[in-house]
Amino acid sequence: MIEFSNYDILRNLLFATQWTILLSLAAFIGGSSVALTLTALRLTRNKVVHSLIRGYVELFQGTPLLMQMFLCFFGLSMLGYEISAWGAAILSLTFFTSAFLVEIWRGCIDTLPKGQWEASRCLGMSFLQILRYIILPQAIRVAVAPTVGFSVQVIKGTALASVIGFVELTKVGTMLNNATFEPFKVFTLVAIIYFLLCYPLSLYSKVLEKKFNGSR
Amino acid sequence: MLHFADLLQYSDVFFSGLLTTVELTVLTTILGIAVGTSCASIRQYGNKTSQRVVSIYVELIRNTPFIVQLFFIFFGLPALGVRLSPWEASMIALTINLGAYSTEIIRAGLASISKGQIEAAKVLGLTFRQTLTRVIFIPAFEKIYPALVSQCIIVMLGSAVISQISVEDLTYAANLVQSRNFRAFESYLVTAALYLGLSILLRFAFNSIGKRLFVYREAP
Amino acid sequence: MKRLAKFLGKTLIIAAGLSALNATADVLQDIKKRDLIRIAVPQDFPPFGSIGTDLKPQGIDVDMANYIAKEMGVDIEIVPVTSANRIPYLQTKKVDLVISSLGKNPEREKAIDFSTPYAPFFLGVFGSKDESVSSIEELAGKTVGVTRGSVEDLELEKYAPKSVNVRRFEDNNTTLTAYLSGQVNLIATGNLVATEIATRQPKRAPESKFMLKDSPCYIGMAEGETALQAEVNRLIQKALANGDLNKISMKWLKAPLPKGFGV
Numbered sequence: 001m002i003e004f005s006n007y008d009i010l011r012n013l014l015f016a017t018q019w020t021i022l023l024s025l026a027a028f029i030g031g032s033s034v035a036l037t038l039t040a041l042r043l044t045r046n047k048v049v050h051s052l053i054r055g056y057v058e059l060f061q062g063t064p065l066l067m068q069m070f071l072c073f074f075g076l077s078m079l080g081y082e083i084s085a086w087g088a089a090i091l092s093l094t095f096f097t098s099a100f101l102v103e104i105w106r107g108c109i110d111t112l113p114k115g116q117w118e119a120s121r122c123l124g125m126s127f128l129q130i131l132r133y134i135i136l137p138q139a140i141r142v143a144v145a146p147t148v149g150f151s152v153q154v155i156k157g158t159a160l161a162s163v164i165g166f167v168e169l170t171k172v173g174t175m176l177n178n179a180t181f182e183p184f185k186v187f188t189l190v191a192i193i194y195f196l197l198c199y200p201l202s203l204y205s206k207v208l209e210k211k212f213n214g215s216r
Numbered sequence: 217m218l219h220f221a222d223l224l225q226y227s228d229v230f231f232s233g234l235l236t237t238v239e240l241t242v243l244t245t246i247l248g249i250a251v252g253t254s255c256a257s258i259r260q261y262g263n264k265t266s267q268r269v270v271s272i273y274v275e276l277i278r279n280t281p282f283i284v285q286l287f288f289i290f291f292g293l294p295a296l297g298v299r300l301s302p303w304e305a306s307m308i309a310l311t312i313n314l315g316a317y318s319t320e321i322i323r324a325g326l327a328s329i330s331k332g333q334i335e336a337a338k339v340l341g342l343t344f345r346q347t348l349t350r351v352i353f354i355p356a357f358e359k360i361y362p363a364l365v366s367q368c369i370i371v372m373l374g375s376a377v378i379s380q381i382s383v384e385d386l387t388y389a390a391n392l393v394q395s396r397n398f399r400a401f402e403s404y405l406v407t408a409a410l411y412l413g414l415s416i417l418l419r420f421a422f423n424s425i426g427k428r429l430f431v432y433r434e435a436p
Numbered sequence: 437m438k439r440l441a442k443f444l445g446k447t448l449i450i451a452a453g454l455s456a457l458n459a460t461a462d463v464l465q466d467i468k469k470r471d472l473i474r475i476a477v478p479q480d481f482p483p484f485g486s487i488g489t490d491l492k493p494q495g496i497d498v499d500m501a502n503y504i505a506k507e508m509g510v511d512i513e514i515v516p517v518t519s520a521n522r523i524p525y526l527q528t529k530k531v532d533l534v535i536s537s538l539g540k541n542p543e544r545e546k547a548i549d550f551s552t553p554y555a556p557f558f559l560g561v562f563g564s565k566d567e568s569v570s571s572i573e574e575l576a577g578k579t580v581g582v583t584r585g586s587v588e589d590l591e592l593e594k595y596a597p598k599s600v601n602v603r604r605f606e607d608n609n610t611t612l613t614a615y616l617s618g619q620v621n622l623i624a625t626g627n628l629v630a631t632e633i634a635t636r637q638p639k640r641a642p643e644s645k646f647m648l649k650d651s652p653c654y655i656g657m658a659e660g661e662t663a664l665q666a667e668v669n670r671l672i673q674k675a676l677a678n679g680d681l682n683k684i685s686m687k688w689l690k691a692p693l694p695k696g697f698g699v
Binding site for chain 2: 546617619
Binding site: 062187 | 278293380408
């Protein structure tokens with residue numbers, strides 16, 4: 001009979017944590033790249049582009065992340081694309097992350113007074129110049145805090161990848177739970193590890209928020 | 217190849233799943249906002265100790281995944297002698313979750329009501345109850361209403377996870393049908409569409425409630 | 437709206453074409469070409485497949501998978517799956533074979549193909565001592581935990597009285613945890629799984645209440661892969677004849693294969 005010592009449990013959980021971190025990073029990078037592109041497209045003020053982005057956001061904010069993962073994992077293969085659990089997890093988390101980030105960033109740009117655009121245009125600045133020197137520096141300052149705050153949601157979202165069989169922290173938690181039959185111990189440890197990953201980010205986001213709000 | 221017709225015979229499974237999801241959503245929205253309102257009031261007006269307790273609760277929930285909270289409540293708590301049915305465990309987990317998030321949101325609303333307003337209400341001779349509802353809560357809720365609505369929808373979508381502990385919700389229906397006729401893609405696609413419809417409907421319902429709730433401004 | 441419908445229709449036709457294209461490929465040739473066979477095994481179903489302290493699966497199904505790969509002379513990729521998703525894995529070509537204590541039933545036969553059996557298995561209802569049940573009728577009004585999409589799930593659905601409260605869980609992990617944490621007092625599962633729980637957790641050792649079905653394990657593969665099916669059947673027969681299959685049985689079940697098994 002296999003015996004799991006506390007050390008074995010912790011060792012395996014910490015090992016799995018690496019995958020949670022890696023998946024979070026990949027999703028965050030993927031999500032923010034897509035969101036950045038969409039935010040840039042939004043600035044063109046083209047009506048069709050706007051409604052397409054609106055639809056994208058509605059679709060991915062309006063359906064459960066779990067469903068998106070199932071669809072990416074089993075659906076895409078049905079349509080003839082091979083995809084691994086890892087690929088499906090990254091893909092669906094990228095959709096999820098970008099749909100929320102594009103909304104958050106839109107809010108940040110919209111908080112800047114419209115007058116700034118007009119004033120800069122009057123000064124003879126081009127669209128890109130306005131963006132580069134006037135809008136972005138301010139928008140980024142406003143955006144950092146909620147973006148860091150949202151990264152916590154991404155980390156927590158990766159837990160759902162366990163359901164499509166990607167072996168990360170939650171999955172290893174359920175596997176260990178089955179091997180040890182000690183759900184209380186295992187899930188407490190899993191929760192503590194997630195907390196240690198997320199809390200510093202939450203805290204940092206709050207500090208940033210105070211800092212930028214204070215200086216305004 | 218897609219065979220949506222294969223799903224038709226399971227329409228009652230989908231329907232009862234949809235009902236369970238709606239039922240749990242309505243219940244946990246009410247309970248969760250109640251928990252959030254109480255905790256936010258404590259955070260804003262309570263003493264130091266109770267403020268600390270509330271912020272520990274909020275941070276613990278906000279910084280761990282819902283699925284882990286759910287597993288903990290359903291599988292972990294029996295070790296302490298607390299045994300809940302899947303439905304009860306889900307309802308509690310969802311309420312605790314929405315409670316923590318809405319605490320933060322509602323507190324921001326309460327913080328936006330300045331002391332001066334409350335003093336002004338006192339000077340004008342408003343009763344305690346009038347002050348509480350008309351000067352503090354309704355204006356505070358109006359400010360944060362959109363954020364609160366979004367959070368409720370996020371919790372509704374998050375409830376897909378409760379299928380993992382055998383609650384027969386919409387996602388459970390999708391998985392059950394998928395395990396019976398092996399039409400995974402069609403089943404998930406239909407379910408995703410149902411969730412999308414549900415979140416649009418929920419937003420619509422909230423907005424019409426909001427219009428009723430915040431009419432006082434239009435009064436002459 | 438009309439244009440959208442047309443566009444969607446077109447996408448579906450293209451998609452259908454793509455998947456049809458996929459279906460005509462010969463999996464056995466693919467395996468030989470990439471010199472790798474991908475096999476789905478359970479990781480939450482002792483003694484068929486469970487994890488060791490290094491989180492790697494081990495058990496009858498894993499040994500069987502390794503045997504098939506070795507005999508075919510190709511590398512192996514072990515893919516851990518759950519009961520609920522093992523058939524979609526096969527249908528979506530994420531794996532070539534499913535060796536995951538898979539039982540046969542008409543619903544599944546419509547979706548995938550099976551080899552000859554490689555291990556014996558009996559399904560039954562098991563539970564704690566204080567539950568007195570001795571037949572499927574006596575389940576009326578009681579709560580039974582089961583893994584969604586498993587043969588025992590389908591058996592219960594077909595034969596159990598309507599008043600039985602069947603709680604279906606995503607995977608065997610969760611079903612077992614539900615039993616061990618006391619969330620359900622009865623579970624429908626395999627005899628070997630129940631024995632395994634008893635050795636691990638004597639305090640909650642499940643008693644055998646009654647048998648549901650004799651349901652030996654088969655290897656599953658995508659529909660219409662006749663070449664692959666023939667090859668797998670040949671390897672099973674070979675292992676049966678030279679005693680390899682019996683060795684696996686002795687190692688994990690501590691008992692020889694029943695007389696006349698697989699003949």
